[in-house]
Amino acid sequence: MSARAGLKAAAIAVALAAALSACKGPDPAQAQAQKPGKPEEAAVDAVPVEVVPASRRAIAASYTGTAALEPRAESQVVAKTSGVALEVLVEEGQHVKAGQPLVRLDPDRARLAVAQAEAQLRKLENNYHRARQLAEQQLISAGEVDQMRYDLENARAHYNMTRLELSYTTVVAPISGVVASRSIKAGNFVQINTPIFRIVDTSRLEATLNVPERELSTLKAGQPVSLQVDALPGRTFQGVVDRVAPVVDSGSGTFRVVCAFAGDDGLQPGMFGRLRIDYDQRADALVVPRVALLDDQAEPAVYTVRDSKAVRVPVKLGYSDGEWSEIRDGLEEGEPVVTAGKVALRDGSVVHVIGGSDGMAGKATAAASAGSRQ
CATH class of the missing domain: 1.10.287 (Helix Hairpins)
Structure with a gap:
């Protein structure tokens, strides 16, 4: 083949390649990259949250406080005459009855x-x-x-x-109770009016609360009281409000509430305890965990989840009982409330429900969506 013929064949091949490229059209990736339009919007990250559905349960209105247990009756036994103690008849920790001899003096x-x-x-x-x-x-x-x-x-x-x-010369117990202390031995010379025994009546113990005056209309004698003491963990003791002072102390703005307990089952004077006085009961209240309530200074509110978004819902609160708060208005039974992750939320934030028992998150979200559609 001559040189002239070779050049001609090369030119034909280049022309065919150009024609084929024109038939195929532009590369899709390049076309997409070159296509004019708005820049792609960044995907919104969903906030992970945990939810609990609003439920119904019994709830009690109560007042709580702390106080030390005291014996209802206590006596410092003193010698009413002088003399040598010939015989000491009781020891510390011993139960005695009123009129029982304790010491015989000369x-x-x-x-x-x-x-x-x-x-x-x-x-x-x-x-x-x-x-x-x-x-x-x-x-x-x-x-x-x-x-x-x-x-x-x-x-x-x-x-x-x-x-x-x-x-x-025979010193007797003025009250029934337990000998809490003894400061005399046989052979000691006892001076008149010298304390020699301390007797406490442990059959009935009292705890006195200084309650703010706003509770004056709610606390009454006879209301049930529960007591827990640090010395006896895991146990709850039942008592009653024995008496309520009718006068508010002008200096502290409080009034005295005295609660009474039977002195059995290990309770002793001086034990420090936490008391709870229940003054009202609601058998079928709509409640949510207290941690679901928002901590801001606005009106009481919670976050619920609707269509995978957080919705701030104002609520009307009722009683608080331990870790539960009563909802009087604003929520329906089964509607989920956010208990964890609410700090990062704003009204309308996209959320991702996590945690809880199997299917709980999905059921709560579905219930909330159904409630919003109604």
Whole structure:
């Protein structure tokens, strides 16, 4: 083949390639890249949240506070006379009854005083009887008889006083209860008015709350009270409101509420406890977890989920009971409320429901969507 023929064949091949390229049209990727229009919008990231459906349950209106348990009755036993303790009859921790002997003091001096007073009394009684006989015979004046009668009465009072002093040599329990402390031993000399025992009545314990005056109309005597103490974890004790002070302290703006508990099952004076007074009950209240309530300073509200978006819903609150809050208005039963992730939400934020039990998130979202369509 000549050179001229080769050049001609090359030109034909180039022309065929150009024609084929024109038939195929432009490359789709290049066309898409070169196509004029708006820039592609960035995808919105969904906020992950956890939800719980609004449900119905019993809820109680209550007031809570803390206080220490105190015995309803307590006595510091003191010696009413002086003397040597011959015998100590009880020990710490022992239960005693009112009138039970606790200590016997040396009674010898008191017995001698009783004997002396009794002798003087008998002498004056005889003198008075003789004087009355003489007065009937008009041998002595009526004034002398009156004076002897006064002396007799004075001697009788002195005699009774010595007998009382003798009784004081046996120290008895003024109340029933438990011996909380003892500060005497056999052989000790006891001075008059010296405390030697402390007795507390543990059959009934009291806890006093200082309650704000706004609760004055809600707390009444007889309302149930539950008590939990740190010393006995996992146990709840039941009691009642025993009495409510009718006067508000002007300095603190509080009034006293005294709750009473039976002193059994391990409760002891001095234990520190948390008290809850239930003053109203609602058997079928619509409730949501308290963590679902928004923390901002606006009106009470929660976030619900509708069509995969967060919707801020104002609500009217009722009672609060532990971790639950009653919803009086704003939500329907089964409507989901956001319990986790609400800090990152705004009204209309796209959300992705996660967590919960199997199918719970989907059921809650479906229920919310159905409720919004109605």
